[in-house]
Amino acid sequence: MIAFDLLKHRYLEYKRNPQFYGSTFAKVMIYLGGAMFAGYLLLFGFLIPKMFGELFPAFEPYHMLGKWMFIILAADVLIRFMYQKTPSSNLKPYFLLPIGKRKLLNLLMLGNVVSLYNAIWLFFIVPFAFMTVTKFYGAGAAFAFVCTFEAFIVINNLLYIIFRILVNRTIFSILLPVVFYGSVIAALFAFDETVSPLFITLGDAMAANAWLTLTASLVVLAAVWLLAYKVVETTMQQELSSAAKVEKRKSVTDYSFFDRFGEVGAYMKLEMKMVVRNKNCRSQFIMGCAAILLFVVLLYMDLYTTTFMQSFVICYVFSVLGVIMLSGVMSYEGNYIDCLLVRRVSILTLLRAKYYLHCLFALLPMVFVIPLMVDGQQTFGRCLALLLFTCGIIFPLVLQLAVYNKKSAPLNDSVNVKSSSASGIATVITMAALTVPSIILTVLTIFFEPLTVTLVLALTGIAGIGTSDWWLKDIYKRFTARKYANLDGYRATR
């Protein structure tokens, strides 16, 4: 049966993912991570009913679950953005086979929806439902409660498909999920007395009118499915037909400014062209700039009053662009890695060029924070110290991923991509790059004078920048040691 085959292909695609295929350690880590996540959900499933009961004695726990449903769904969609693929990934091989397009797309969407990730939420909701709903409405209602919650998770999965596809097409679509989830959550906090009862009623209906609510949620699911189908179909059609479209440009910018830097300059030019001329790299750049702007606005509005949060946000302002763009280091180059490897020490030169160019990009936040400096919220010295710290400490940390990234990332394809999930080590390094500097800054700020903090940041940054040739060579050496395994991965994911 073709449906079974297509679902099996999805499973095999996941199972044979080059990031962990053949690596027992990677497999163990992934399964361990999954087991831990499930364990935590199970723990929450048992603990939260009791906790809610104590904290909100006027309500039943399922009322509170209803109230905060959107926060759960927002967290869920955020996790999906980090790990989940779109159903149209790798659709091309099937497109010309004698399988009806409607059937094909529906099966691929089904393959996406029946993921283990969606089922993992059962670890939370089953104990929750049977501890809170059964005593009032019986086991049948608890079962329907669980089904309704899972239906919401699947609806969220479908919404993610829509958002992801639109974001892949144009980065500005990121505003859609931000506005969708953000506005409801903001309303929940800003107009608690008006909005909260609506969601509490939802929680109540999920338990008290369990079967009716389940039916209604299934109707919504069907409607969202149709919408997602339409988006996938339209985007796929446009992407397939655009492959035949040949672009001819009136003028092509050469970035000859970099010519003066010799061989490194040639690679900086290459890097610059990669960022500007390829949709996915360009989107990362725009997203990074948008994130800087957002953080600056948040700081400007004085929303954060604690040292901890202020440290976090100002660190992000300087590091977020570099972390976003460098976390995929060498993945885009995976598409033409052979071209680089048959030329002398080109990877080392490329790494140097990347580092220098991103140090230049790191100057951008200095422009963004001018209002904060004028406002007196941040001093020039502190901002300069953070810039140096970013270039000298954070970038070397993220550039370690050049050793571990072994998947080619599509430069332009947004829908028809083979794979998009990040490896475990990439996630760990990225998270470390985003959090550790903020923690260091917080600790320093608590224990030392502002001037001392600035000096420590600046000096450690300068030390990192000063030793850049050494650590870049070290990255290159380790990249070379893992070259064959990485090359296999790059080829498998082109």
Next chain:
Amino acid sequence: MVEITNLTKLFGDNKVLDIDHLTIPEGDFVGLVGNNGAGKTTLFRLMFDLLKRDSGTVLIDGADVTASEDWKARCGVYLDNSFLIDYLGPEEFFYFIGKTYGMTKDEVDARLETFHQFMNGEILGTKKFIRDMSMGNKQKIGIVAAMLHSPRLLVLDEPFNFLDPSSQIRIKEILHAYNAATGATVIISSHNLNHTIDVCTRILLLEKGYIIKDIPAQDAGSRRQLEEYFDITDKTYE
């Protein structure tokens, strides 16, 4: 120029390449033929350290390719699209490649002039990125880039693929002239026996990873031997 000893490659338990000993002296024009999966591309990848070997050595000018990078300056390789940086325009790509070999723009321009006819006015000055070009033109760009710095060892994997008939003839002429004029070693793989026999001086026949024949191409019997091997002698079909 190239010396291969005890070179083996396994994918799992499957041995895909096993070459006891192979020497390709300077100036040879070698054609590598064999059915799909014979190990032609694997051999090329191992020759240039793009794949991990399970045993053996590949020496280029006496130096192990895994031990140093000195050979890179003397070699030109084009195996597939992964040798192209497709978000560059053709000129940008050639200038970039030239720069990695220490060539100036003028030197690159002068060298490109020699490929003027081969490129047929469809590549330079088109203001297109490589990704927007046809497979044939991408193939031409890859071949020209590999030859740009006049390498002493030129290796092309299936250079006749995607090319129109006149371009196939032209590339044969270019490769033949390059080998004759510079004394450079040229190694190509191809499924086109006629082209291979026409242009090469020596033919290596690969079968399941083993070199089973090493024959001079100009020998009158070589065509027959190859045709018999590939089972393409004249047949009468009922």
